[in-house]
Amino acid sequence: MLKKERQAYILHRLDLHNKVVNASLCTDMGVSEDTVRRDLYELSQAGKLIKVHGGALSLAFNEVKFEPTVVYSQSKKVTIAEKAIRLIQNNMYVLTSGGTTILEMAKQLPPQLRATFITGSIPALNVYITHPNINVVVVGDKVNKAARITTGASALSKIQEVNADLCFLGTNAIDLQRGITDNDWEVVELKKAMIAASAKTVCLAISEKLNSFEALQVCALKQIDYLITELDPDHEILRPYAAAGVTVL
Known part of the structure; x- marks a missing residue:
């Protein structure tokens, strides 16, 4: 998968489940954990997710930094x-x-x-x-x-x-x-x-x-x-x- 495709997949998984785990993303996309970490870091820097230890969280529930209206579907x-x-x-x-x-x-x-x-x-x-x-x-x-x-x-x-x-x-x-x-x-x-x-x-x-x-x-x-x-x-x-x-x- 190209980086753009990987990152789109990660954001879609977040939309569906509100969180993603590094290990599962590695398996799903067939890439290394270092690749997943880099993708999560870039998406975090772009303000599209919240990076945490071992994975990432959706913006949906973060009412402190983001508007609570960021809810998928x-x-x-x-x-x-x-x-x-x-x-x-x-x-x-x-x-x-x-x-x-x-x-x-x-x-x-x-x-x-x-x-x-x-x-x-x-x-x-x-x-x-x-x-x-x-x-x-x-x-x-x-x-x-x-x-x-x-x-x-x-x-x-x-x-x-x-x-x-x-x-x-x-x-x-x-x-x-x-x-x-x-x-x-x-x-x-x-x-x-x-x-x-x-x-x-x-x-x-x-x-x-x-x-x-x-x-x-x-x-x-x-x-x-x-x-x-x-x-x-x-x-x-x-x-x-x-x-x-x-x-x-």
């Missing part, structure tokens, strides 16, 4: 959010993971809604606390900087005490064989705990993430109750998911 995520909030009823207990789609859902919550939201997503918490009628419960003590979410034993323990009505998962990848997958051990463990603590699980994913997978499994497809994308539920790419028993919205 934001209009699609707003469409997903609008569909998602129709599932939330008054007096529900709702668990939410991290991710920019979850953040868009938080912004779309109707002001008259009365419910309890439980999360460790720091960007989402910043929105939840401005809502006039929802209760907010924070889990965890350790902050995963890449995912902007609290993780660790304290978060898992608190979630295990919950009997939630709904769990909304921001999704890195989903396919028919592997279900939901991710690339961060801590986030995977957190999502597993959220699914186990909830009566219904809702997967939020832009269609570009369908039929793709990451290294770590969050859950099998049969554990997902709802799949929400920006597409019409009858779209041909969604039919296999509906045929597998998932309710597609």
Whole structure:
């Protein structure tokens, strides 16, 4: 791959997953780690990503140095959010993971809604606390900087005490064989705990993430109750998911 192609690929991976890891980029692009480091350095100097030890982060959640409107496929995520909030009823207990789609859902919550939201997503918490009628419960003590979410034993323990009505998962990848997958051990463990603590699980994913997978499994497809994308539920790419028993919205 030429440098321009490599860097475009890196930025696209960041758009999809909010972070990239050096080792995975080396494998995906078939280049050395030194090459990846140089590409990340150049992109960082150009203000297109945040370089960190072992990889890089998207600009999407950095509200200190950059405008928080730098969100990939934001209009699609707003469409997903609008569909998602129709599932939330008054007096529900709702668990939410991290991710920019979850953040868009938080912004779309109707002001008259009365419910309890439980999360460790720091960007989402910043929105939840401005809502006039929802209760907010924070889990965890350790902050995963890449995912902007609290993780660790304290978060898992608190979630295990919950009997939630709904769990909304921001999704890195989903396919028919592997279900939901991710690339961060801590986030995977957190999502597993959220699914186990909830009566219904809702997967939020832009269609570009369908039929793709990451290294770590969050859950099998049969554990997902709802799949929400920006597409019409009858779209041909969604039919296999509906045929597998998932309710597609």
